[in-house]
Amino acid sequence: MEKLTLALVSHGPLGAGRWGLEYITPRAIKDDELLVRMVATGICRADIHFGDFSITETATNPAAYYPRVMGHEGAGYVEQVGNSAEGFKPNDPVLLSFMSCGKCYNCEADHPAYCVKSFECNFLGERNVYYPDARRDDDPQVGIAGSFFGQSSFSSKAIVKSATVVxxxxxxxxxxxxxxxxxxxxxxxxxAGAFTNIANVQPDHDVAVLGVGGVGMSAILAAAMIGCRTIIAIDNVQSRLEMAKSLGATHTVNTSDPNLDLVSKIFEFTDSRGVHTSLDTTGIQRLARQSWDFVRFQGKVLQAGLANSDAQWQVSMADHLITGRLIIGCLQGDAIPQVYVREMVSWYLAGKFPVDKLVRCYPAGEWQQALEDMQNGTTIKPVLLWPDQHTSRI
Structure with missing residues (x-):
């Protein structure tokens, strides 16, 4: 087994100070797995949410348990390839994405983001994938869970399911x-997939994005690349709005204004038409519900955020019938990662999709600062760098 793998391990709620860097030992890989030497891992709010469960939640939620390794935006190089993992060889550069079963009706129809076993595949993880480096052979309570999103990439070496690898x-x-x-x-x-795949926005379209963190800013980049007529960024952090403007937003709205009439403002920006598509990344019911009101008839309301599991749209059937508006859940941009991620990479290399402007890198030892900067809006997309990186060209 590989040794001295540095990982960010959650032994309890983040808010209780139970996260920390330590050395762990991966078990041997299975046939459908790869061992990947991680170069970098992005931090997503899902890592925080699923790694910060209270003691009460661990008794009731099957996805809430410790210890485990989070992380699901990994990049690195293949080190070992399982017997049934086809299309990979050692030293291949890879990105990691989400997990799907590959067998349900949605997976077979090329919509793996809406896999009917998505919760099981991505959030439950697998216990006993890693072990503390200093474990005792006579101690049975040593297992550390991995396979969060099929990867658990908050680690310098990660055992990943081949289905997650691009x-x-x-x-x-x-x-x-x-x-x-x-x-x-x-x-x-x-x-990006919200606009390019789900909504299929066009150059003559008007769009709005509620919440311009990592997901929202990526949507702004996609809309700008497409050349949308009107691109409206909505947030309560002025620095984010200024960045959105620099990345292609044509208008911005700061929701911290106590006198703001958001719906009227959007109609003002669109000559009373409303937008063709809105994307809500906040999950805040009040804001999301207003997006229904400022989307034009037969427009699309995309939901990518969820701040409260009890939140509801509260749209009358009469309004739904008369307006023809669509409310669409947005998971992973309805993408096939092995196709779409490579397409985004090509956009980036061609200079059309400047995701580098969203990213700030931190040594893994500065993970707490990275989290703080993401929470307060200083950094749009923090990325942890793992030690022992190679400098060769791919």
Whole structure:
């Protein structure tokens, strides 16, 4: 078994100070798995949510348990390949994305983001994938869970399911590109895919994005690349709005204004038409519900955020019938990662999709600062760099 793998391990709620870096030992890989030497891992809010469960929740939620390794926006190089993992060889550069069963009706129809076993595949994980480096042979309570999103990439070496892996071999990516590209497998894919895949927005379309963190800013990049007529960024952090404007937003709205009439403001920006598509990344019911009101008839309301599991849209059937508006859940941009991630990489290399402007890298030892900067809005997309990186060109 591999040894001295540095990982960010959750032994309890983040808020209780139970996360920390330590050395762990991966078990042997299975036939459908790869061992990947991680270069970088993006931090997503899902890592925080699923790694910060209270003691009460661990008694009732099957996805809430400790100890475990989180992380699901990994980038690195293949070290070992399982017997049934086809299409990979040692030293292939790879990005990691989400997991799907590959067998349900949605997976077979090329919509793996909506796999009917998505919760089981991505959030339950697998116990006893790693072990503390200093474990005692007579101690049975030593297992550390992995396979969060099929990867658990908050680690310098990660055992990953082959279904999560996107091979970048042959694309001309350099080693220094990998930290920039790490978030493509989740946050960037979700935001960009919302407009390019789910809504199919066009150059003459008007769009709005509520919440311009990593997902929302990626949607702004996609809309700008497409050349949308009106791109409206909505947030309560002015620095984020200024960045959105620099990335292609034509208008911005700061929701911290106590006198704001958001619906009227959007109609003002669109000559009373409303937008063709809105993307809500906040999950805040009040904001999301207003997006229904400022989307034009037969427009699309995309939901990519969820702040409260009890939140509801509260749309009358009469309004739904008369307006023809669609409310669509947005998971992973409805992407096939092995296709879409490579496409996004090509956009980036061609200079059309500047995701580098969203990323700030931190040594793994500064993970707490990275989390703090993401929470307060200083950094849009923090990426952790793992030690022992190689500097060779791919």
């Amino acid at each position: 091979n970048l071999d042959g694309l001309g990516v350099t080693h220094s590109d990998l930290p920039i590209l790490a978030p493509l497998g989740c946050g960037v894919q979700t935001g």
